[in-house]
Amino acid sequence: MTEMLSCGRPDCEVSKTGICIEGHSPLQSCSFFGKSNIDELDVLEYDIAVEDIIEENEIPIEESRIRLPSGENLTIDEVDRFLLYRPVRFVTIIGEFDSGKTTLICSLYEKFLKGNFSGYIFSGSRTLVGFEKKTHHSRVDSGRASPDTTRTSLLDGLRYYHLSLTKHSTDLSSKRIELMISDRAGESYQRARYNSIYIEELIELQKSDYIVILLDGARLAVPFERHNTMSSVRQTLMAFISKGYLSKQSRVQIVTTKIDLLKHIEDSDLLNKLLAEFRTGLLNDFGESLGELIFSDISARDPLNSYPIAHGVDALLDSWCEPTPINYQKMYNDINLTTEFDLLLLRTPTKG
Numbered sequence: 001m002t003e004m005l006s007c008g009r010p011d012c013e014v015s016k017t018g019i020c021i022e023g024h025s026p027l028q029s030c031s032f033f034g035k036s037n038i039d040e041l042d043v044l045e046y047d048i049a050v051e052d053i054i055e056e057n058e059i060p061i062e063e064s065r066i067r068l069p070s071g072e073n074l075t076i077d078e079v080d081r082f083l084l085y086r087p088v089r090f091v092t093i094i095g096e097f098d099s100g101k102t103t104l105i106c107s108l109y110e111k112f113l114k115g116n117f118s119g120y121i122f123s124g125s126r127t128l129v130g131f132e133k134k135t136h137h138s139r140v141d142s143g144r145a146s147p148d149t150t151r152t153s154l155l156d157g158l159r160y161y162h163l164s165l166t167k168h169s170t171d172l173s174s175k176r177i178e179l180m181i182s183d184r185a186g187e188s189y190q191r192a193r194y195n196s197i198y199i200e201e202l203i204e205l206q207k208s209d210y211i212v213i214l215l216d217g218a219r220l221a222v223p224f225e226r227h228n229t230m231s232s233v234r235q236t237l238m239a240f241i242s243k244g245y246l247s248k249q250s251r252v253q254i255v256t257t258k259i260d261l262l263k264h265i266e267d268s269d270l271l272n273k274l275l276a277e278f279r280t281g282l283l284n285d286f287g288e289s290l291g292e293l294i295f296s297d298i299s300a301r302d303p304l305n306s307y308p309i310a311h312g313v314d315a316l317l318d319s320w321c322e323p324t325p326i327n328y329q330k331m332y333n334d335i336n337l338t339t340e341f342d343l344l345l346l347r348t349p350t351k352g
Contacts, residue, residue: 006034071129073159076203079180082126082162088178091320092204095214096232097186100257100300104214105161105181106135107300107310108317116168118314120321123176124164131161158204159183165321177321182208193236196243205245210253210320213237217258220275221265230278237282241289249326251292254282255316260302291326294319 007014007030014020020030074082082088095101109131112122125131163179182204192198205211213236219229233254240246262271279295287293298312 071127073127073130073156073183074162074180075160076158078126079160082178082180086176086178088180089209089320090180090182090204090207091210091212092182092208093212093214094189094236095186095216095257096190098218099186099214099216101186101214102134102183103300104255104257104298104313105183106131107313108163108181109161110135111310111313112163117310118317119168120165120177120317121168122163123166126162127160130159156183156185167321179320189236190232193232193239196239199239199243199245202245205240208250209323210251211246212253212255212316215254215256217256217261220256220271221258221261223267226271226274230274234282234285237286241286246290248289248291250290251319251323251326252290252294253316253319254279254293254295256295256297258299259297259312260299260304260307263306292324 007020012020079088093101093104108117109125111117116122160180160182163181165177165179166175167177184202184204188198188202192202199205213233215233216229219225237246237252246252256275262268265271283293296312296315298310298316299307300311300313301309302311
């Protein structure tokens, strides 16, 4: 059988004439002998061709990446995106500089690091990095002589800590409770108290399911600071109500912080009397304007360990996760309906 002759060079007619165009003899000594024309491209040309194909069908790296949460505190936009997938309970914590806002929040996280707390199981958080940064100075490995919490900067604006909790039970279908707890520098609230124009910047008030106003126990322990400390809370309530940011649908808690500092002061009886009068006055003056106004005492972190960490915070957590219904009925003004179109409104069934 005659061997089929072929050459990789398109201008060679060895298959017809049996003679190599370059004069190789035997024919097998030619480097192109026995190859087809498809192998004609040299290495450089092949690389260019493949490169063109890849570029034409390539998916941009940025578009193909899956974005993962950074773990930092959430911005407003990030919270809004979270709301597209899950319902959230918002807690706004209001307090002036060094009143204990961040320490309160971090004490919750530290309790869940050790296990279940107040009947709830930690089920996750989008802000683990944020929690870790804030709690670092309270740990031995920080090298500090005493536990502390880094303060929130005025430049940070509004941020949120996130906690996902599940009720501690054998019911595997128990739904998660998503808590978003606000964190804003105390100077912002102090400025809003002095000038009500700045209240409009506190957009967290409009979102809140629960508003917690802190009464600084450290300042209450100093006799000449007590009046101003209590007055600041009263003025804050008055400003928020007068601007319409608190109403009969608002749940408000006045929380006295750092009660470990009040435990052994010399005039504790006098202070207790002043606090009782202060709370009664707030109820008389603002109770009817709010859906709920309650009071509690906490010691989020006692350096002397006379109170356990997050003392009293469990009751706060319960109220945020299992709020009692507010018996609020909106009052409508009487409207004189005269036209047939208006009367149609009365005959139209409405839902609940």
